Every structure is written in structure tokens, then in C-alpha cells.
Amino acid sequence: MRIASLLPAATEIVGALGLAESLVAVTFECDEPAGVRARVPVVVDSALAGDTDPATIDRVVRERAATGVGLYDLDREALRDAAPDLVLTQDLCGVCALPGHSVAEALAALDLHADVLTLDPHSVDDVLASIAAVGARAGAPETADALVADLRARLARVADAVAGLPSPRVLVLEWTDPPYLAGHWVPELVRRAGGVPVAGIEGGRSVAADPAWLRSVEADVVLVAPCGFGLDDALAQARQVATWLPGLPAIAIDSAAHVVRAGPRLVDGVEALAWALHPDAVPAPPPGRIARRC
DSSP: OOEEEOSHHHHHHHHHTTOGGGEEEEETTOOSSTTHHHHSOEEEEESSOTTOOHHHHHHHHHHHHHHTOOSEEEOHHHHHHHOOSEEEEBOSOTTTSOBHHHHHHHHHHHTOOOEEEEOOOOSHHHHHHHHHHHHHHTTOHHHHHHHHHHHHHHHHHHHHHHTTSOOOEEEEEEEETTEEEOOTTHHHHHHHTTOEEESSOTTSOOEEOOHHHHTTSOOSEEEEOOTTOOHHHHHHHHHHHHHHSTTOOEEEEOHHHHTSSOSTTHHHHHHHHHHHHOTTTSOOOOTTSEEEEO
16 A cells, blocks of 8 residues: 555554555655654645744745635645555644545546545544545555554543643634634543633634734643644743733644644643643653743
8 A cells, every 4th residue: 555645644543553664755744753854755846935933934934825826735746656545634624634526636637547545634533534445445444443443542641631620711723913712622632631722613613813802812831833833932922922812821742743633643632732731640640741931
């Protein structure tokens, strides 16, 4: 099986299933399993420059959307040379990854007859179902079932640990300039970690919010989880959030790895967030995942 993963979450899933050696194409964002970009051809790149601040990213995204220009560049020749049997893609978010319809058009133009699996989860259960689906299509259903069972067991342990404890109200920001309230599975992560997500739409889309309006939201803590950014950047952006929400404690998290990427490490995110909300009930996570800022 030759697998082209055009979605970082899918690449992570393939690695977690022990199928990394089957990867023949990945994206510029694929960093899990470690070292995958050094070994596997990168066939998707971004139109955004690296290390760009949130406001600039937002401006470029809006400009390109207004003109119908995509955010990602697919190297069709490299994809043809990869000759995949299975292509993993998505249609959930055109900002987060190459859309599936672009992949379908490219495969048709290249006369590649690969199996295409589109992953569009909206909940944690959908993410777990995606893992099972990748395993089934890639010929490793038993491994996928075992991985899903282990992830469910870890979620159950967190649920048991926080059961009956006070549930802090958590305002989740998935972007900070301009601020966006988190949607899709992100509010569910808060709920599974023993908090009460406020203002976001569980299972829905992320929505923009005015900083002045945010001050009217009744919350006990704000979770700064900027899409695509690691912990250091989240901490830096939490300082900006503090200027809008003075006095509200903040939690910063490595969102790129543990919040917005719909792969197995979402469970790491739930465990880390449960510790941040209930430090006396849940073991501390490894350094680099999450930090509390008063």
C-alpha cells in the first residue's frame, strides 16, 4: 500500500498505526511521526510565509478567499511520481489543509486511479472513527481497533478523575487577531476535561468575536489555543488576550499538536487540559504541552 497523506492529522494517524513506511507523499505541515518530511516527498506547500503573525495570516486568508485563490499549492508532478494507492484528504476547512475537491481534480487530470478517503470529523467520536477508517482502507483494521480502544480507555480515565468536581467555565479562543471562538470538536475537549465550554459552538464552525463582546462572557478561565501554533506562540498570544480580558486567568496549549489536529494526540490534549483545570485530580502532562498563566 502506497499512501499519500495530504492532511497532517492523517499523517499522524498513519504513523500511529505503524504504517509510516507506506507513506509516499505528505504536506509541508506533516511533523508526526517525527522526521517524516525528511524521508517522504512533500507534495503540498502553503502560500503563506513561515512565522507569520495571526493578523497577517487572517488578512492573507481573507484576500485570497475574496479572489478565489487557494491557500495551498499541490505539486501535481510529484504526486504523479508518488503513484499512491490511497490518498487521504479533507473537506472540513479550506484554511487548514488542501480541500478534497482540489485533490480529486488533480487525480483526474493526472489519470491516477487511487482510492481516496476524505476525513471530515466534527467530534471526538468522529476522529476515532477516522482512525478506524484509515486502518480499514490501509489494511490494518485490527491495529486501528486496538488504538481506538486504548484512546477510549484513556478518555474514560480522565472522565472518572474529574467526575463530581467543580466544572470551571472555559472560554476557548482558536485565533486571537482577530479573536475566533472555537468550534468543531474543541469545545468537546474542554467538556471531556471537566470544564464547561462557553460561547463556542460544539460541532459547529469557529466564529469571529469582538474583543469588547468577549468581556461580557461569563468565564472562569480563557484557553488560548491558536490554530496551527505551538505552546510558545500560544503563551505570547495569551499576553495579548490579557489586554482584552484583564484579571481572567489564562491557559495556553500547544494547539497545533493537541487541539486542532484531528488525530490521536487529541487525547493528549484532553489529558493536559484536565490537569490544567483540575491539577489535584489528574497527573501532570509532559513539559511543552500546556501552561497556566495568571
